Amino acid sequence: xxxxxxxxxxxxxxxxxxxxxxxxxxxxxxxxxxxxxxxxxxxxxxxxxxxxxxxxxxxxxxxxxxxxxxxxxxxxxxxxxxxxxxxxxxxxxxxxxxxxxxxxxxxxxxxxxxxxxxxxxxxxxxxxxxxxxxxxxxxxxxxxxxxxxxxxxxxxxxxxxxxxxxxxxxxxxxxxxxxxxxxxxxxxxxxxxxxxxxxxxxxxxxxxxxxxxxxxxxxxxxxxxxxxxxxxxxxxxxxxxxxxxxxxxxxxxxxxxxxxxxxxxxxxxxxxxxxxxxxxxxxxxxxxxxxxxxxxxxxxxxxxxxxxxxxxxxx
Numbered sequence: 001x002x003x004x005x006x007x008x009x010x011x012x013x014x015x016x017x018x019x020x021x022x023x024x025x026x027x028x029x030x031x032x033x034x035x036x037x038x039x040x041x042x043x044x045x046x047x048x049x050x051x052x053x054x055x056x057x058x059x060x061x062x063x064x065x066x067x068x069x070x071x072x073x074x075x076x077x078x079x080x081x082x083x084x085x086x087x088x089x090x091x092x093x094x095x096x097x098x099x100x101x102x103x104x105x106x107x108x109x110x111x112x113x114x115x116x117x118x119x120x121x122x123x124x125x126x127x128x129x130x131x132x133x134x135x136x137x138x139x140x141x142x143x144x145x146x147x148x149x150x151x152x153x154x155x156x157x158x159x160x161x162x163x164x165x166x167x168x169x170x171x172x173x174x175x176x177x178x179x180x181x182x183x184x185x186x187x188x189x190x191x192x193x194x195x196x197x198x199x200x201x202x203x204x205x206x207x208x209x210x211x212x213x214x215x216x217x218x219x220x221x222x223x224x225x226x227x228x229x230x231x232x233x234x235x236x237x238x239x240x241x242x243x244x245x246x247x248x249x250x251x252x253x254x255x256x257x258x259x260x261x262x263x264x265x266x267x268x269x270x271x272x273x274x275x276x277x278x279x280x281x282x283x284x285x286x287x288x289x290x291x292x293x294x295x296x297x298x299x300x301x302x303x304x305x306x307x308x309x310x311x312x313x314x315x
Contacts, residue, residue: 011145023056024262029071029080033066036191037250038282040111042096044081044252044270051269061305064228065145072255073102083189084225084251084295086145091298092209095148106256108307109292110249111262112283113229115192117245119210120185121178122205122238131210138167138174140184145248153211153246156219158183175200176209185209189254191283193235206245213256216246224297236265239301249295250283256301263303271307289313 028045031037041059048057060077062068069079069090081231084107086096087283095100117312118124132154140146147168151161151179167174167183173198175181188194200206208231220226228245233240252270254263271292277284293300294315300308308314 015285023054023128026055026057026079027071027077028057028059029068030059031062031081033170035064036083037064040083040281040283043277043284046275046280047270047273048266051116051228051273052265055266060155060284066090069102069105069253072253073104075104075255077257078258079108080253081111082253083114083145084297085148085223085248085249088223088252088297089148089226089255097145104256105298106254107296107298108254108263108273108301109289110251110253111292112191112286112297113227113228113247114189114248114250115231115245115247116146116211117188117190117192117194117198117231118153118185118209119175119178119188119200119284120207120209121181121183122207123181123252124184124207124254126185126209127207129153129159129211129215130266132185132209133163134165135184136165136167136177136182138169138183139168140168140174140187140189142168144187146187149189149246149248152219152223153187153215156215156222171196179204181255192231194309197236205238206236206246208239211246213244216244218223219246219252227294227295234261247295251295253298254301254304258301258303259305260301260303263301264306267304267305267307271311 028041030041045057045059048055065082065086068082089095089097089104091101139150139156169190195285216228226246231243231245233242271289290313
């Protein structure tokens with residue numbers, strides 16, 4: 001019996017040791033293969049896999065933010081790249097997630113800005129948001145994050161959707177509408193420069209409509225996921241002045257139930273290797289630890305908060 005007890009103890013030890021050496025397999029939900037989220041997520045996964053022992057993170061192509069948050073909530077993915085405004089809606093059960101609040105969501109940090117660009121045709125005569133009343137305006141696909149961005153910004157200016165001739169079109173369709181004269185203006189929430197707007201600027205010209213400092217401050221105060229930004233002069237052909245705008249942030253979301261030590265190690269590995277991230281993807285050059293704690297309206301995961309407090313960017 002004594003020999004059996006010793007053997008059992010040895011076997012238990014071997015099992016424990018083998019468990020320590022097992023790879024941890026995780027899914028990082030991203031976006032479509034032709035967008036930014038998928039290759040950017042692949043660059044993040046590569047850092048985790050090479051910098052953390054026994055780590056195996058797979059970047060998975062998905063339908064992007066809303067789907068990704070549902071995957072995390074159901075436990076089908078541990079991490080995801082998402083828009084921080086869509087994450088706010090999911091966490092609080094509002095807007096596109098009205099009555100369908102998702103559980104188990106937490107933030108690691110924001111990554112890079114996705115700017116709400118308000119473009120008008122050169123022929124429209126539009127040079128302010130107030131001028132959009134009565135105009136033909138595309139606000140993105142129906143039910144999209146862009147549509148909610150447009151609604152929030154227009155509301156802040158006292159304009160309802162009923163006061164514009166609302167169109168729900170893709171970015172490409174919106175740019176084509178401005179070019180062929182079937183639209184006057186459009187909202188595009190994307191990294192700058194956006195390819196559809198670049199093409200429009202080269203072929204027909206465009207005007208970028210600013211958000212005033214006063215209105216931007218009010219919108220940021222009301223919605224914790226917005227930040228102020230500037231679209232630099234020269235971003236698009238013919239735009240020769242800086243334009244103040246609002247941005248939402250691409251964000252790294254995590255399942256809130258993941259253990260603190262793992263999330264701490266992954267946060268630390270990512271933000272201590274940003275030069276590698278920037279070399280792998282151009283958007284990586286826009287990521288900083290200081291900006292990662294801005295635009296956050298969904299609570300940080302304790303592991304992420306621990307790292308950011310250690311380096312002094314979070315109180």
